Amino acid sequence: MSDVKSEVEKLDGWTLEGEKISKKFKFTNYLDGIHFTEKIGIYAESVQHHPGISINYTTVTVSWTTFSKKELTEKDVSGAKACENLYRLFKQAEK
Numbered sequence: 124m125s126d127v128k129s130e131v132e133k134l135d136g137w138t139l140e141g142e143k144i145s146k147k148f149k150f151t152n153y154l155d156g157i158h159f160t161e162k163i164g165i166y167a168e169s170v171q172h173h174p175g176i177s178i179n180y181t182t183v184t185v186s187w188t189t190f191s192k193k194e195l196t197e198k199d200v201s202g203a204k205a206c207e208n209l210y211r212l213f214k215q216a217e218k
């Protein structure tokens with residue numbers, strides 16, 4: 124297995140399917156999920172690497188792959204880690 128894919132195993136709750144990693148994030152209300160996706164968007168623009176995002180009421184599914192290379196790269200792992208950090212901030216704000 125590539126180094127990148129073995130790094131995915133260390134991520135909390137991310138699943139690897141082919142060359143894509145994804146995770147479902149749960150929120151207590153709809154707008155928190157919307158705001159979360161906006162923060163991800165700001166991150167994505169800052170690094171010029173953009174995830175797939177789907178919003179289904181209070182569940183936000185984020186997926187990362189590098190389409191220019193048609194494979195999973197370090198940028199995708201970094202994106203997943205950025206999502207984890209952002210999600211942690213939302214969960215802290217709920218307390």
Ligand SMILES: C[C@H](O)[C@H](O)[C@H]1CNC2=NC(N)=NC(=O)C2=N1
Binds near residue numbers: 171172173189191192
């Ligand atoms: C020029 C620019 O950096 C590229 O088109 C970027 C934009 N964002 C991207 N995002 C993702 N996920 N994969 C890419 O290959 C990619 N390419």
